[in-house]
Amino acid sequence: MVNDTSGQVTALAQIGSFLLAMLVVFIVFSILIVISGFNPVVVYQGLIVGALGSPDALGQTFIRMGPILFCSLGLVVSFRCGMWNIGSEGQLFLGALAAAVVAIYLPGFPKVIHIILAMAAAFLVGGIWAGLCGFLKTRFNANEVITTLLSNFIAIWLSFYFLKYHLQPKWAFNPSSLQILPTARLPILMKGTLFHGGILIAVICAFIVWFMMKKTSLGYSIDAVGANKQAAEYSGIRVNRIILISMFISGGLAGLAGMGEVLGVHHLLIRNISPHYGFIAIAAVFIARLNPIGAIVVSFLMGAILNGGRYLQIIMGIPTHLVDILVALFVIFMLLQPIAEKKIKAALAARFQKTGEV
């Protein structure tokens, strides 16, 4: 009897607690908007119109979703391995650099091949960069939170160095590279918007990561190492190898985020290629509870909030900091959601049992 209802109880509790969290975010944010001297109705309206109100707005939301999704997927792989990779941002920058080099300086390839080459370069460079931190962990037991966090600074400045002294043409004022070759451009998938092929690739990657984690022995090993390193070793899993592989994949996926920005959005390498997508992804992936399919939804939501915030600022003159607060509230209450879920579940289970006995 308990078995039959336990699945329903879990689902109900999940949905209930999610709605509760959203409601709390809505209320708290409304209060903060009023305190800041704005009208909540106007702000919410602006957010929605800015994020979803027109094909163009929707396209803008999607191009923000893309890099967040790529980075989130990378984090799914490393976090589930128990490796707290905080270095997505840096891995993204180096991926962007690698993709730009291939896309600008490697002529003579047909379109699809050129894009694949740029993707491979971005994945490889991002992966090796993250893999280095993995190596420091397996070889010297260096805390990966520290090494990956600090590796961000090195990566970002390294990519700026290459941009400034090697990629930037002499005649250019601002630090930016040449345009990439037309063969390397990711196609626009929705006419009149910025919705480019990279986002589709990110969604495909989400399914690939889902398949890898759920259906392959590598996924099993990664989950095993993440669940209990000692037990994994006891069962004969080569823990260090799995850590290196998961970090490589994690960094590679973050590198693809950089690739998407260069090949799909800017079509050249610029200095600030990412407004902290790599860090936003950390929040996103926790909200998605390390589930790659959930990451698609959460990344879209995050993209929408960021894009809606931009609209508020530009069109309505409402400071974008307000939106930063919304993101923060969103993260905080989503992370608190499991607590509510547990309580709701307990309450429901008690009720089910009672009715069962009667």
Place this chain on the structure above:
Amino acid sequence: MLPALQAIGIVKTYDSLVANDRIDFEVRKGELHALLGENGAGKSTLLNVLYGVLKPDAGTIYVNGKKARITSTRDAILKYKIGKVSQYSDLVPSFTVGENILYGEIPVKHGLFIDRARINRTVNELNRTTGFKLNATAIVEDLSVGEQQHIELTKLLYQDAEIIFLDEPSSLLAPQEVKKLFGLLKGLIRKGRSIIFVTHKLEEALDCDRITVLRAGRVTLTEERKEVSKDILLKAMFEEKIAISRRTARPEGKKLDSILEVRNLITGSGDRRGNLKKVSFTVNRGEIMGIAGIAGNGQKDILDVLTGFLRPRAGKILLKGTDITASLSPYRLRINNLLAYIPEGRRTIGSFLKLPISENMIMGVGRMSRFYPHGLRDATAIRQFSLSLIEEYGVKAAGPNARASSLSGGNLQKMIVARELSLDTDLLIVAQPTHGLDFKTAEFVHTRLIEEAEKGRGILLISKDLDEVMKLSDRIAIVYEGELRELSPREVNLDTISRLMVGLEKDD
């Protein structure tokens, strides 16, 4: 005179394990009282009940003749003046001796600065009462374990403790330090303190005024020191009549086929009690080789070496005649299906608590090719395999998708036993297989182990439960301070075993 501390009818159970079974215990004022028993006899449980860490299921405690309700360690020290020196230091390593002793009540001058002079004065005054020679300004982490114990004791006296528990205080001390400790303790009891000395070592108990012996959660003896001898204590500590095992009585002269040979194994630098000093033994096909001994005498190193977690300093390990010393690693042992291992830490290394039972059932990389052909998950096979093991071993679980953490201790152990026994290996290593299990489950595990041996596997059993070793093993060895001593069939009797376990040679 009223006893300083008196406990009547203490009962404490975990699931179906009775850790304390109607225990009566009493400490007089100004007495050094030994609480003696082997591992798992219930000493720690009783101590934790009396110290306010555990709530007993039944029983009454009196302090100085008044009924006491000790609900926390804070209660114990503040209300009832009961203090404890734990096995491992509770001191702040980077603080000075004085700061640790006066912890929480550091004197301050001018409302801002620490009054070092007063700290030093207080410590010196305390030194006069205790006879210790503590330097108030020394940093704790620079001091020896023995001195750290002195600090803990002093701290308790500063807190005005009248009843003091020492939990296995000698486990980390050198022999001369133990001697010194006893001298100091005797000084304290002359000043009217009551001290309970928890130990599993006979000689130490014999240095106390009175002795209470626990066995399997019950008091088997409470007597004045002058009234007892080593033999009486040994008898009280271990079961008086251990049934001669069906297995040890098996006919001899069968041709032996060795599966595991360990030769002259040495680990570490030999300075730890648990380091191995030239250990050799053999496990033959179709037999259970039992290693008994009090925990911490080298069992861990034997297990860690054989399972590939620890590189030995010297020695050879032969598996079915092949030297595998150089290639011992969990991965190699598992991928080639050379080893099945039921570990002691069922939650720490034996299972993935956060993952579903099914993922726990397929642990062991040697099985990956079966459940992940070409690297792809065969969900049906995994499910069927898990279900069949759950059914065969009677694991009480909601289903293969339930998390391992939802299982009770006994069912978790059944899961691990099921998983490891289902591996097709010649060698099976088993550590504390029934620790903390209820009688029925323990009996089930025992039966399964005997069946496996009869099927022709070689089993190495390492357990601190002497009854278990005697019941299951074909041959028995005792490990004491890193040395292994195998018993001849004639020596398999309680007297010899219990003497060897506490480090007494046979005719000592």
